[in-house]
Amino acid sequence: MLRLYDYFESGNAYKVRLLLHQLDIPFELVPVDILEGETRNAAFEEKNLNHRVPVLEWPDGRCLAESNAILLHLAEGTDFLPSDPFDRALATQWMFFEQYSHEPYIAVVRFWHFSGTVGEHEDELEAKVARGYEALDVMERHLEGRSFFVADRYSVADIALYAYTHVAHEGKFDLDRYANIRAWLERVASQPRYVGIEDEVGTKA
Numbered sequence: 340m341l342r343l344y345d346y347f348e349s350g351n352a353y354k355v356r357l358l359l360h361q362l363d364i365p366f367e368l369v370p371v372d373i374l375e376g377e378t379r380n381a382a383f384e385e386k387n388l389n390h391r392v393p394v395l396e397w398p399d400g401r402c403l404a405e406s407n408a409i410l411l412h413l414a415e416g417t418d419f420l421p422s423d424p425f426d427r428a429l430a431t432q433w434m435f436f437e438q439y440s441h442e443p444y445i446a447v448v449r450f451w452h453f454s455g456t457v458g459e460h461e462d463e464l465e466a467k468v469a470r471g472y473e474a475l476d477v478m479e480r481h482l483e484g485r486s487f488f489v490a491d492r493y494s495v496a497d498i499a500l501y502a503y504t505h506v507a508h509e510g511k512f513d514l515d516r517y518a519n520i521r522a523w524l525e526r527v528a529s530q531p532r533y534v535g536i537e538d539e540v541g542t543k544a
């Protein structure tokens with residue numbers, strides 16, 4: 340069975356839980372407490388030299404890290420990845436956008452609030468929040484007249500962007516002025532076999 344090294348509050352790990360569940364792929368969940376430094380030991384380093392969850396491990400010991408690489412691999416040959424080559428490229432475009440222009444701001448500010456360390460980052464906070472809103476502005480404009488990010492159907496691009504957008508309020512981002520994003524969040528949450536970030540899925544290792 341596949342094994343997912345996971346941290347419950349991580350949006351990056353949640354992306355993988357959500358897609359595994361939507362694809363009805365059984366998996367074992369291995370909780371890793373990042374606040375206790377559990378990714379920073381020799382045993383975990385064998386799974387991912389970069390000391391981060393999520394990591395998906397195959398029964399033969401192969402490991403894959405980076406949430407969006409895992410999504411793309413799992414979605415291969417399924418309806419979650421567009422079959423048209425240009426649409427696939429657009430899906431990856433939005434997934435790179437998520438990692439470079441969205442997650443480093445929205446996820447990081449949320450983590451500072453969640454871990455109680457926001458006070459230690461006062462000098463960086465305003466700039467990070469501004470860049471987070473820039474990402475939300477881009478999403479809002481793209482979603483004007485569209486149901487989903489690519490080819491008007493739900494795909495891994497939506498999963499990648501949904502993970503931290505739907506909990507952006509936990510980083511004190513205000514989504515009130517983003518009507519298109521709010522409607523899209525509802526569309527994602529109404530997909531078949533949707534599970535929330537707080538829902539327990541997978542079997543415990």
Ligand SMILES: N[C@@H](CCC(=O)N[C@@H](CS)C(=O)NCC(=O)O)C(=O)O
Pocket residue numbers: 346349350351352373376378379390391392393404405406407438
């Ligand atoms: N680009 C990576 C980011 C992964 C990441 O930042 N993981 C965090 C949790 S969200 C982590 O494991 N941090 C542990 C650490 O830095 O020690 C991905 O998309 O998977």
